[in-house]
Amino acid sequence: VFCEQVSHHPPVSAWEFVGPNKAFRFYGRGAWVASFRGNSVKGQQQGHITVEFNDGTAIHFTPLPEVWIGGILMGERKMEYLGKTTFTYPAHGLSAELHFNPDSGIIKWMRGKSTPSDFLKGDIVKESGGEKQKVSTVTGSWVGCLWFDETCYWDARQLGQAQREGPQPVSAERVLPSDCRFR
Numbered sequence: 001v002f003c004e005q006v007s008h009h010p011p012v013s014a015w016e017f018v019g020p021n022k023a024f025r026f027y028g029r030g031a032w033v034a035s036f037r038g039n040s041v042k043g044q045q046q047g048h049i050t051v052e053f054n055d056g057t058a059i060h061f062t063p064l065p066e067v068w069i070g071g072i073l074m075g076e077r078k079m080e081y082l083g084k085t086t087f088t089y090p091a092h093g094l095s096a097e098l099h100f101n102p103d104s105g106i107i108k109w110m111r112g113k114s115t116p117s118d119f120l121k122g123d124i125v126k127e128s129g130g131e132k133q134k135v136s137t138v139t140g141s142w143v144g145c146l147w148f149d150e151t152c153y154w155d156a157r158q159l160g161q162a163q164r165e166g167p168q169p170v171s172a173e174r175v176l177p178s179d180c181r182f183r
Contacts, residue, residue, distance in 0.1 A: 004178055007031075012047075025052045030064070040070040044083075057091035065100040080117045081142065098122035098138060118143045 028049035
């Protein structure tokens with residue numbers, strides 16, 4: 001895993017993660033943009049992200065959805081993802097557009113009901129000869145289960161403790177020479 005903030009103004013980070021036996025490479029760079037809105041902050045990481053496999057194929061996704069954090073000054077603190085992200089897998093003619101919290105804002109108000117704020121939905125489509133055909137529908141929760149059609153393929157509630165806790169700090173002996181601790 002390699003991560004570094006490559007620019008301070010504007011803040012830009014770059015990263016690379018190489019999988020076991022070099023089966024894949026996950027890399028990209030992102031710049032954060034944010035705005036304050038009264039009692040909330042809305043931000044988005046802009047940039048390009050790639051997962052490259054050892055057979056030479058790659059999945060690209062951009063942009064990431066917006067992040068909205070409410071209750072900054074008062075009230076209940078709440079974080080939500082809003083908007084969409086697009087995935088493309090050119091080697092196989094596949095693409096997907098996922099919509100996060102699709103029933104937010106005016107749609108939520110007009111319908112009088114909404115899905116949970118962690119809900120996402122979208123379609124995977126295959127393009128061949130200029131024609132697009134739906135392959136699968138994706139629904140679920142980014143903090144729960146992701147369903148592809150009628151099958152749950154990923155369930156965050158079933159992760160082990162180490163996976164739920166996320167990355168842990170690395171000892172000073174194992175960090176890169178460019179680490180901020182050496183500046």
